[in-house]
């Protein structure tokens with residue numbers, strides 16, 4: 001847990017809905033590990049999403065389909081433990097909420113209990129309404145996700161903008177209303193046109209959170225690694241604004257370290273521990289019992305400078 005959140009109160013679904021009412025934008029950032037979650041909280045993020053985008057940006061996969069419930073639980077537990085104020089939502093991975101309601105609830109329960117999430121996100125519209133209703137009835141806040149739903153990328157045929165034609169747009173709007181009716185507390189709209197996002201946002205009383213869906217949603221979500229250009233092979237995306245080039249900073253810093261070790265300019269005297277002068281000769285006496293006791297002593301020596 002961190003103090004970085006200062007006096008801010010933990011976010012709730014009630015507060016998120018009130019933010020929509022007041023026209024206060026909702027900020028969502030994906031998070032997968034302890035330091036990034038802490039940094040996102042310190043930056044003031046309202047919601048942290050442990051997205052299955054971790055399949056892409058953490059695991060280096062082409063799609064999110066390989067992400068398992070255990071992966072999500074592992075990362076969610078870490079993120080939840082790192083923060084106090086943001087509302088932590090965990091993605092339910094591919095094919096973990098399409099079987100029986102009992103199986104879905106068992107998966108949702110694991111994410112909530114073991115991951116310590118405050119809510120879950122499910123992709124899809126009318127087809128997943130029973131799953132949404134069951135989770136909500138069990139006391140679990142559910143975030144919907146419409147438009148480009150990456151878990152269905154092979155049906156959709158690629159990562160492309162959704163709902164451009166009126167029939168497709170009407171279906172998204174109708175699905176959005178059904179999800180709200182089923183009890184969802186918020187809805188992610190991924191890669192839909194600005195016009196469709198605005199219409200959905202106006203019709204719903206729950207907040208919409210856009211990604212690649214224009215400025216008229218109630219909030220925005222971006223992937224942590226995209227905001228920071230954290231990684232080497234992230235191709236630029238039209239809908240992403242990067243605020244730093246952390247990838248270049250990290251690569252240069254690591255290259256400097258490698259260079260320093262290669263040319264023996266690291267470690268320096270200031271990074272180095274020493275024995276008592278008088279003990280040094282014993283090091284070279286092979287049968288001296290003092291040498292056997294050495295590793296423990298050396299470990300005790302290796303304490304941070306400020307603890308000495």
Ligand code: KIV
Nearest residue numbers: 030051052053188221
């Ligand atoms: O998995 C994810 O990170 C997401 C966001 C991009 C909305 O679903």
